[in-house]
């Protein structure tokens with residue numbers, strides 16, 4: 001079965017919105033150091049573009065998690081595939097995600113990270129699918145776009161590991177459906 005990718009958000013639209021969100025972040029943190037944690041792999045491109053626009057001191061760390069039994073929907077139980085390299089105690093953590101769907105990943109992950117004594121944890125996502133949310137208590141501090149429940153790729157997001165490098169956000173349409 002083949003698929004095609006249809007444009008949803010152009011590179012210019014995405015970048016313009018990232019600049020706006022970075023300005024909000026700059027205002028809120030007011031020069032305080034930000035410890036950005038990228039949730040691999042989808043968040044990589046967004047985190048780089050966001051970080052370029054942050055004015056104060058920024059540090060990076062990376063975490064890779066997967067849900068057990070992940071097929072199309074996360075199960076709510078996360079397995080740490082790669083933990084953080086550094087301690088987050090006393091730091092302002094900004095969790096950077098490509099997309100929030102059910103919210104289960106971030107719900108579990110932020111619960112875990114709170115036990116490590118950060119000064120603060122905020123969540124920043126490029127895309128948000130509010131119609132899919134199961135975990136209502138996940139508070140999204142910064143979001144670039146709310147999108148409908150479509151299968152999106154590009155700007156870090158994949159379909160079977162393909163299309164992560166697209167500089168725009170597209171919707172996958174499956175042929176013969």
Ligand code: PRP
Nearest residue numbers: 040041042074099100101102103104105
């Ligand atoms: C995606 C996304 C989030 C999670 C969101 O990651 O990056 O981590 O799913 O889903 P949820 O809100 O329903 O928990 P994915 O497991 O596809 O991994 P990837 O970023 O490595 O492609």
